[in-house]
Amino acid sequence: MSNGTSNNGTSKMEMRVTVSGEGDIVAARQAARQMAIALGFGSVDQSRIATAVSELVRNVVRYANGGRGEVLLHELPSTPRGVGIELVVADDGPGIADLDLALHPGYTTGPGLGMGLPGTRRLMDETTIDSSHGRGTTVTIRKWHR
Amino acid sequence: MVHVPIIRVADTLIATVQDELLDSDMLALQEDLAATLERSGVGGVLIDLSAAATVDSFLGRLLSDIATGARLMGANTVVVGIQPAVAISLVELGLDLKGVHTALNPERGLAWLLKMNDNRSGSNGRGQH
Ligand SMILES: Nc1ncnc2c1ncn2[C@@H]1O[C@H](COP(=O)(O)OP(=O)(O)OP(=O)(O)O)[C@@H](O)[C@H]1O
Ligand SMILES: [Mg+2]
Numbered sequence: 001m002s003n004g005t006s007n008n009g010t011s012k013m014e015m016r017v018t019v020s021g022e023g024d025i026v027a028a029r030q031a032a033r034q035m036a037i038a039l040g041f042g043s044v045d046q047s048r049i050a051t052a053v054s055e056l057v058r059n060v061v062r063y064a065n066g067g068r069g070e071v072l073l074h075e076l077p078s079t080p081r082g083v084g085i086e087l088v089v090a091d092d093g094p095g096i097a098d099l100d101l102a103l104h105p106g107y108t109t110g111p112g113l114g115m116g117l118p119g120t121r122r123l124m125d126e127t128t129i130d131s132s133h134g135r136g137t138t139v140t141i142r143k144w145h146r
Numbered sequence: 147m148v149h150v151p152i153i154r155v156a157d158t159l160i161a162t163v164q165d166e167l168l169d170s171d172m173l174a175l176q177e178d179l180a181a182t183l184e185r186s187g188v189g190g191v192l193i194d195l196s197a198a199a200t201v202d203s204f205l206g207r208l209l210s211d212i213a214t215g216a217r218l219m220g221a222n223t224v225v226v227g228i229q230p231a232v233a234i235s236l237v238e239l240g241l242d243l244k245g246v247h248t249a250l251n252p253e254r255g256l257a258w259l260l261k262m263n264d265n266r267s268g269s270n271g272r273g274q275h
Contacts, residue, residue, distance in 0.1 A: 022169050029200055030166075047200065047231035051239060054202040058169075105240055115203040119239035 013038060013075040019060050019091070020068050028057045028071045032087060035073050039083050041145050048123040049085065049143055055116035056089040056139050062110055064093030064137070082146035092136035099129055150175045152182050158190040158259055159183065159221075160252075165199040172208050179212060183219045190259035191216050194252060196227030206241040213246045222262045223247065226255035 013035055017028045029050040036046045053071065060069035069091030076084030096102045103121065108114035117139075121127040124141040131137035148171045153160045159182055161175060179191060193209065195201065213223035224247045228236075236243070249255035 026166055026168060033199070043229075044231040044234050047229070047235045048238065050200040051202050051235045054200055054204075055239075058202070058204060113203050113207055113241075115240045119203065119241075122238045122240070123235060 012077070013073075015073040017057075017071040017073075019057055019070060020066075022058075022061055022067075024071075025054055025057045025061060028089075029054045031071070031073055032085075035075070036085060036143075039075055039085055039145075041083075041085070041143070045143060045145060049087070049141075052120040052123045052141055053087055053089070055120050056087075056141070059116055059137075060089060060091045060093070062112075064091030069093070076142065076144075079144075081144040084142055084144045086140065086142045088138060088140045090136065090138040095133045095135045095137055096129070096131040097133040099131060103129075147171055147174070150178070152178055154182075154186060154188065157188045157263060158192055158256065159186070159188055160192045160194065162194040162196075163198045163205075165197060169204055172205060176208060176212050176215070180215055180219065183216060183221055189221050189263045190256075191221055191223040192252065192255050192259065193223065193225045194227050195225055195232070196229065196251075198232065199229065201228070201232050201236055203239060203241060206236060206239075206243055209243060209246050222259055224249050224255040224258055226250065226252050 015031050015035055017024060017031050019028065032053040033046050033050045036049045041049065057071060061067040069089065072088040074086045076086050101107050103117050105118040106114040120141060124143050126142040128140045148167055150161050150163065150171060159179060161179065209225055216223045226249045228248060247258065249258055
């Protein structure tokens with residue numbers, strides 16, 4: 001695991017968590033909660049964001065090559081929707097062959113309940129999944145508050 | 147690894163879950179609880195989640211598994227102290243912790259266990275608190 005916090009030129013908050021094992025599930029959700037608190041998200045949103053990150057990073061640990069990947073956490077530029085947080089969870093594992101199926105509640109190829117991806121979509125305001133067979137998986141999630 | 151202590155109070159085993167726990171810590175707790183149930187023969191398990199800021203699908207499923215396993219060993223399980231924000235997230239995630247009895251706090255959880263054990267043993271001397 002390695003964590004980094006930095007400010008880019010526009011002084012937006014940014015963090016990174018390298019994923020290499022189950023301990024990084026905890027590290028990533030703690031980083032997400034920390035940034036959500038710093039950006040003024042309330043306790044329910046903090047919990048939603050931490051839960052979604054926990055699901056996505058567990059998927060990396062479970063399904064990606066060697067359980068390796070990366071989480072990038074950014075503050076988004078302010079918009080009329082208010083303050084936003086974006087989390088990008090990426091791996092270069094086997095990818096997801098059928099995204100529609102993977103987003104179907106109850107669909108799993110592992111030991112889980114098949115709730116992670118559909119649940120993440122309900123917990124967050126925006127969820128984008130970029131994946132195809134053999135090309136890795138990148139899930140981008142966003143949440144806003146006024 | 148974080149070892150979750152199991153405390154025995156009268157006829158109940160009590161375990162407190164913290165937020166920083168790894169999946170493997172929780173699996174270890176599941177095994178510890180089963181072994182302690184077998185050794186002690188108590189009738190109740192109380193799991194306190196009031197310190198858990200995040201409950202995801204893994205932990206949710208594990209709680210159901212713990213309750214089912216305990217029931218097969220003749221013990222009732224109650225999960226107490228789920229934070230309001232956690233409850234909302236669990237619903238949105240799509241987990242309803244089916245088959246897991248829940249209570250607002252440890253006092254109510256213990257009262258429920260006591261009532262269940264009274265029913266089980268057919269005595270009615272202690273009643274509800
Ligand atoms: N990063 C990933 N790389 C490859 N496949 C993935 C990845 N994430 C998800 N998948 C696939 O999508 C399926 C659905 O994922 P989802 O998180 O919804 O459920 P699950 O992980 O199987 O169970 P749960 O999350 O409830 O424990 C997985 O079973 C797996 O086949
Ligand atoms: Mg999953």
